[in-house]
Amino acid sequence: MRKKPTRAAVAKAASNEPAPGEAVTAPASSRATRAAKRRAAIVEAAMEEFIARGFAATRLDDIAKRAGVAKGTIYLHFKDKESMFEELVRIVIVPVVARLTALPPPTGSVRDLIEGIAGHFLKEMIGTRRGDLVRLIVAEGPRFPSVADFYYREVVSRGLASMRALIELGIARGEIHQNSLARYPQILIAPAMIAVIWQSLFARHAPLDAQDMLRVHLDLIFGERRTT
Amino acid sequence: MRKKPTRAAVAKAASNEPAPGEAVTAPASSRATRAAKRRAAIVEAAMEEFIARGFAATRLDDIAKRAGVAKGTIYLHFKDKESMFEELVRIVIVPVVARLTALPPPTGSVRDLIEGIAGHFLKEMIGTRRGDLVRLIVAEGPRFPSVADFYYREVVSRGLASMRALIELGIARGEIHQNSLARYPQILIAPAMIAVIWQSLFARHAPLDAQDMLRVHLDLIFGERRTT
Amino acid sequence: MRKKPTRAAVAKAASNEPAPGEAVTAPASSRATRAAKRRAAIVEAAMEEFIARGFAATRLDDIAKRAGVAKGTIYLHFKDKESMFEELVRIVIVPVVARLTALPPPTGSVRDLIEGIAGHFLKEMIGTRRGDLVRLIVAEGPRFPSVADFYYREVVSRGLASMRALIELGIARGEIHQNSLARYPQILIAPAMIAVIWQSLFARHAPLDAQDMLRVHLDLIFGERRTT
Amino acid sequence: MRKKPTRAAVAKAASNEPAPGEAVTAPASSRATRAAKRRAAIVEAAMEEFIARGFAATRLDDIAKRAGVAKGTIYLHFKDKESMFEELVRIVIVPVVARLTALPPPTGSVRDLIEGIAGHFLKEMIGTRRGDLVRLIVAEGPRFPSVADFYYREVVSRGLASMRALIELGIARGEIHQNSLARYPQILIAPAMIAVIWQSLFARHAPLDAQDMLRVHLDLIFGERRTT
DNA sequence: GATGAATGAGAATTCATTCAT
DNA sequence: CATGAATGAATTCTCATTCAT
Numbered sequence: 001m002r003k004k005p006t007r008a009a010v011a012k013a014a015s016n017e018p019a020p021g022e023a024v025t026a027p028a029s030s031r032a033t034r035a036a037k038r039r040a041a042i043v044e045a046a047m048e049e050f051i052a053r054g055f056a057a058t059r060l061d062d063i064a065k066r067a068g069v070a071k072g073t074i075y076l077h078f079k080d081k082e083s084m085f086e087e088l089v090r091i092v093i094v095p096v097v098a099r100l101t102a103l104p105p106p107t108g109s110v111r112d113l114i115e116g117i118a119g120h121f122l123k124e125m126i127g128t129r130r131g132d133l134v135r136l137i138v139a140e141g142p143r144f145p146s147v148a149d150f151y152y153r154e155v156v157s158r159g160l161a162s163m164r165a166l167i168e169l170g171i172a173r174g175e176i177h178q179n180s181l182a183r184y185p186q187i188l189i190a191p192a193m194i195a196v197i198w199q200s201l202f203a204r205h206a207p208l209d210a211q212d213m214l215r216v217h218l219d220l221i222f223g224e225r226r227t228t
Numbered sequence: 229m230r231k232k233p234t235r236a237a238v239a240k241a242a243s244n245e246p247a248p249g250e251a252v253t254a255p256a257s258s259r260a261t262r263a264a265k266r267r268a269a270i271v272e273a274a275m276e277e278f279i280a281r282g283f284a285a286t287r288l289d290d291i292a293k294r295a296g297v298a299k300g301t302i303y304l305h306f307k308d309k310e311s312m313f314e315e316l317v318r319i320v321i322v323p324v325v326a327r328l329t330a331l332p333p334p335t336g337s338v339r340d341l342i343e344g345i346a347g348h349f350l351k352e353m354i355g356t357r358r359g360d361l362v363r364l365i366v367a368e369g370p371r372f373p374s375v376a377d378f379y380y381r382e383v384v385s386r387g388l389a390s391m392r393a394l395i396e397l398g399i400a401r402g403e404i405h406q407n408s409l410a411r412y413p414q415i416l417i418a419p420a421m422i423a424v425i426w427q428s429l430f431a432r433h434a435p436l437d438a439q440d441m442l443r444v445h446l447d448l449i450f451g452e453r454r455t456t
Numbered sequence: 457m458r459k460k461p462t463r464a465a466v467a468k469a470a471s472n473e474p475a476p477g478e479a480v481t482a483p484a485s486s487r488a489t490r491a492a493k494r495r496a497a498i499v500e501a502a503m504e505e506f507i508a509r510g511f512a513a514t515r516l517d518d519i520a521k522r523a524g525v526a527k528g529t530i531y532l533h534f535k536d537k538e539s540m541f542e543e544l545v546r547i548v549i550v551p552v553v554a555r556l557t558a559l560p561p562p563t564g565s566v567r568d569l570i571e572g573i574a575g576h577f578l579k580e581m582i583g584t585r586r587g588d589l590v591r592l593i594v595a596e597g598p599r600f601p602s603v604a605d606f607y608y609r610e611v612v613s614r615g616l617a618s619m620r621a622l623i624e625l626g627i628a629r630g631e632i633h634q635n636s637l638a639r640y641p642q643i644l645i646a647p648a649m650i651a652v653i654w655q656s657l658f659a660r661h662a663p664l665d666a667q668d669m670l671r672v673h674l675d676l677i678f679g680e681r682r683t684t
Numbered sequence: 685m686r687k688k689p690t691r692a693a694v695a696k697a698a699s700n701e702p703a704p705g706e707a708v709t710a711p712a713s714s715r716a717t718r719a720a721k722r723r724a725a726i727v728e729a730a731m732e733e734f735i736a737r738g739f740a741a742t743r744l745d746d747i748a749k750r751a752g753v754a755k756g757t758i759y760l761h762f763k764d765k766e767s768m769f770e771e772l773v774r775i776v777i778v779p780v781v782a783r784l785t786a787l788p789p790p791t792g793s794v795r796d797l798i799e800g801i802a803g804h805f806l807k808e809m810i811g812t813r814r815g816d817l818v819r820l821i822v823a824e825g826p827r828f829p830s831v832a833d834f835y836y837r838e839v840v841s842r843g844l845a846s847m848r849a850l851i852e853l854g855i856a857r858g859e860i861h862q863n864s865l866a867r868y869p870q871i872l873i874a875p876a877m878i879a880v881i882w883q884s885l886f887a888r889h890a891p892l893d894a895q896d897m898l899r900v901h902l903d904l905i906f907g908e909r910r911t912t
Numbered sequence: 913g914a915t916g917a918a919t920g921a922g923a924a925t926t927c928a929t930t931c932a933t
Numbered sequence: 934c935a936t937g938a939a940t941g942a943a944t945t946c947t948c949a950t951t952c953a954t
Contacts, residue, residue, distance in 0.1 A: 004372075028331065031913085035376060035913080038914095043323075052370075052373065053286075053371065054282060054284060054367070055282075055285075056281075056283075056285040056370075057283075057284040057371070058283030059947085059948065059949085060948075060949060060950085061949090064916095069913080069914080069915090069949090070916055071913060071916065072914065072915055072916065072950090072951080072952085073913085073914055073915070073950090075949095075951080076914075080949075080950075081949065081950090083934070106292065128354060134367060135367070135370075136350070137424055137429075138363060138366055138429065139282065139363075139366065139367030139368070140282070140367070141428070141429045142280070142282070142428060142429070143282065144283065148430065151429075152429070152430050152433045152434075153433075156430065157433075157434070158333050172945070173414050178447055178448060178452060180444045180452075181444060182445050182448065183440075183441075183444065184419075184440075184441045184445070186419065186422050186423075186426070186436070186441065187418075187419050187441065187444065187448070188417035189422070189443050190322075190415075190419045190421070190422045191412075191414065191415050191418045193418070193421075193422055193425075194417070194418045194421055194422075195414075195917070197366055197421075198414070200369070200370055201365075201366065201369045201370070201376050201379075201380070202376065202384065205377070206380075206384075206385075207382045208414070212411075212412075213411075213412045213414065214416065215313050215413070216406070216408045216409060216411065216413050216415065219269050219406055219408065219926040220415070220448050220449060221448060222405060222411065224406060226407075258933095259932085259933065259937090259938080262938090263938075266938090266939090287922085287923065287924090288923075288924065288925085289922095289923075289924090297939080297940090298941055299924090299925085299938060299940085299941065300925085300926080300939070300940055300941065301938080301939055302927080303924095303925070304937095304938065304939075308924080308925075309923095309924070309925095347934070379948045410922085458752045466850070466913065484847050486954095487916090487917080487953085487954065490917090494918090494951085508738060508826070509827065510738060510823065510824070510827065511739040511740075511741075511762075512738060512739075512740030512741040513739075513827065515943085515944065515945090516944080516945065517943095517944075517945090525918080525919090526919045526920055527918080527919085527920070527945090527946085528919055528920065528946085528947080528948085529918055529919070530920070530946095530947070531945095531947080532916095532918075536945080536946075537830070537945070537946090546715045551709075552706075560752030570817075589799065591822060591823075593824060594819060594822055594823065594881055594885065595738070595819070595824070596738075596823070597885045598736075598819075598884055598885070599737065599738065599741070602899065604885050604886065605889070606774065607885075608885070608886050608889045608890075609889075610842075612886065613889075613890075626912070634900070634903060634904060634908060636900045636903065636908075637900060637904065639896075639897075639900065640875075640896075640897045640900050640901070642875065642878050642882070642892070642897065642927070643874075643901050643904070644875035644876070645877050646871075646875045646877070647874045649874070649877075649878055649881075650870050650873070650874045650877055650878075651870075653822055653848075653877075654870070656825070656826060657821075657822065657825045657832050657835075657836070658832065658836050658840065661836045661837075661841075662841070664834075664870070664915090668867075668868075668916065669867075669870065671872050672862070672864045672867065672868050672871065673686065673863060673868070675862055675864065676862060676865065676871070676905060677904060678902050680862060680864075719934085722935095743926090743927065743928090744927075744928065745927075745928090748937095752935040753935080753936090754935060754937055755928090755929090755936080755937065756929090756930080756931085756935065756937065757934085757935055757936070758938055759929075759930080760935075761926095762935070764928075764929075765928065765929090789913085
């Protein structure tokens with residue numbers, strides 16, 4: 001799931017105790033921390049570049065420049081461009097997964113729950129790095145099956161499972177009347193996905209109020225709200 | 229100092245013999261016809277390659293090989309790789325636009341109308357070149373604004389306008405009860421789009437019955453059908 | 457996925473062993489020194505090739521081969537072929553300019569002065585790289601206005617100014633009787649230029665004794681020497 | 685001396701009598717004439733292009749376009765680019781040679797004679813195609829020995845012989861006092877050559893009054909004119 | 913560990929030349 | 934004869950990857 005942690009990374013973790021008798025000014029972390037920071041900088045920079053240009057058109061040179069490291073340094077952290085890309089997606093997606101798993105405090109109506117989750121999701125996605133990441137995966141998926149696989153396994157299937165659970169809860173509570181919806185939790189997600197893609201492609205032609213669209217869509221599922 | 233009969237040339241020479249017994253009226257292919265065929269072959273090949281690899285990773289060499297022409301021939305038809313890509317999208321999209329415009333024979337219920345259209349759309353899109361084209365545009369759009377623009381202008385805006393018209397008709401006829409839906413025809417389209425993208429990314433993990441999902445989604449909008 | 461020790465790299469590694477018994481003080485060539493040597497090698501090689509074939513017909517590949525570096529290395533030093541050519545001319549011309557500026561120790565007769573200068577000039581130019589450079593500039597000047605400009609500014613205008621000064625000195629001292637000559641210092645130079653061009657074009661048909669021709673020309677200006 | 689006249693040219697000259705009984709509206713010339721015109725157009729166009737861009741950088745496509753013929757037509761008249769260039773120079777130079785040979789109507793003083801000839805030469809050369817041709821030969825000579833050879837044989841050696849004859853006449857008549865000048869007729873020509881080259885390289889920096897410079901130079905040889 | 917100069921395979925593009933029409 | 938579409942060798946330039954310092 002996580003890839004082989006790179007020779008270098010391992011070495012880093014293992015060795016590099018300050019030589020005995022050497023001044024240990026910067027407490028403990030020193031080397032290891034700096035390395036970690038570098039790695040983070042590379043990941044961050046790479047993500048920006050990959051999103052902006054796609055895999056093939058991204059130059060390691062630019063990543064290095066943006067990350068403030070030398071080109072060679074990248075190879076201390078990643079085997080090559082391809083595995084960098086694959087690891088990258090993993091690294092960036094993990095926190096998303098965490099949030100997905102740390103599900104909802106099941107209070108209030110199912111609609112409010114979903115509206116809250118989806119609203120939050122949209123806020124995080126629209127016009128954000130994260131939203132672009134989705135587009136990146138759509139774009140490069142076919143050439144990086146392992147990325148598509150990972151994304152499906154970690155994000156899509158889990159997300160859909162959560163949605164399905166919520167839908168079933170809604171049905172059980174009588175909030176949702178259409179039983180068959182549980183078969184296609186994708187329908188619940190679809191407008192949000194569309195909104196994300198819309199932003200990066202057509203925002204300048206026709207801005208889209210994703211939150212409002214979400215509400216309309218939920219009205220479809222839960223029935224229109226009484227504005228009372 | 230150059231030249232040699234070339235596999236392609238040979239093949240062409242061979243294939244152009246009219247089948248025995250066939251009328252030899254038109255002196256085989258006129259020069260213009262030949263050129264047109266070549267061009268079509270290039271377009272076809274290029275589309276395959278671009279879809280399979282994305283813009284940057286596609287080699288003109290491969291396009292040429294697949295189209296059965298020499299590399300240089302491509303440059304007789306297209307200025308360079310970029311404009312080839314841009315023109316390509318236009319060329320392939322135009323027939324789609326035509327079909328969009330030649331819209332509905334307004335018979336029967338709005339639901340049947342939409343189900344017919346969307347069903348046809350899905351059948352044409354899923355697992356087809358055309359579906360992949362959508363993914364390609366999503367993937368390359370940000371780096372080819374002119375492509376995104378064109379697609380928005382010719383396909384998206386028109387398609388949405390049609391959908392909006394249908395929704396309004398549905399509302400007027402009392403088939404659709406949620407007026408606000410007319411504000412977001414995207415919602416009508418969303419599941420179909422999702423299905424298209426799903427196919428090219430996740431089909432092997434979890435096949436998706438797009439037609440069935442469409443029905444469920446329409447049930448959401450029009451109310452569930454009595455199975456009577 | 458790349459690499460291989462490369463003839464050049466091997467050669468370099470071999471040649472850099474300090475000769476046995478040689479002082480090994482300076483740790484061979486520092487990185488900077490190496491780079492400078494490489495650059496010099498490229499400049500040298502490029503000059504040879506450009507002179508031999510002209511700008512358009514020169515292949516970067518050949519320059520690289522002759523310089524003993526990889527093709528890509530050239531691009532670490534020069535933006536592209538054109539700017540390489542332009543910089544090259546500058547680089548090669550600068551020392552010439554220096555010598556032009558470090559004028560003459562004004563001893564003896566003006567004629568002797570000029571004969572000394574021009575003789576030296578001819579010795580340096582005829583059958584030398586430097587002479588060919590002049591031809592190269594004549595050849596490529598129209599397509600490289602910046603080169604022609606540079607050459608005019610740095611060499612031609614300065615050279616003519618020096619000549620004019622000498623002519624005026626000659627007039628003042630009564631060695632030159634034709635005042636109008638100061639208007640056209642080009643006349644002083646002309647035979648030398650002709651000689652330079654002659655060498656590279658017609659030497660094998662009819663060798664030209666440039667030094668002797670120069671003497672005859674100076675006789676024209678200063679009056680024939682008494683052979684006493 | 686002249687190259688093989690090209691299969692096509694020969695054929696053209698030989699055959700193409702109008703078919704008997706055919707209307708001979710456009711008298712005699714018809715085919716042959718048109719071909720000759722074409723050829724002339726190609727020569728003219730090629731000369732323009734070669735002068736403007738040099739041999740290597742000139743595209744046959746551009747020559748064809750400028751000449752108003754198809755690219756293939758060029759190959760009916762010339763074997764390939766190289767021999768086209770070589771023949772071209774010959775073709776353009778021949779009339780020059782003719783004029784050189786049809787030399788002097790030996791009237792008046794030698795100085796007037798030379799001033800007339802050189803003046804005419806300058807008028808024809810400066811800022812003209814013909815002047816640029818000289819530069820072209822200087823530029824491409826080393827890569828086209830046959831061109832340099834031809835030019836030397838037909839133009840340079842003859843021109844110098846003429847000059848030498850004139851100088852000797854001048855010496856015999858007492859107009860020229862420096863006997864050694866006859867050894868280097870190049871000196872007589874040098875300023876004119878310089879002027880020609882100057883025009884195409886430095887004219888925009890510093891215009892040069894070639895005729896005036898010529899006069900000053902002749903004053904050097906013949907003594908200053910009394911303005912009486 | 914870091915660096916970045918060097919490498920050279922690879923890709924886009926050009927253009928002289930051919931040849932079917 | 935003329936044409937110009939087609940060819941593909943040749944050339945420039947890029948960039949992932951390596952490795953000496």
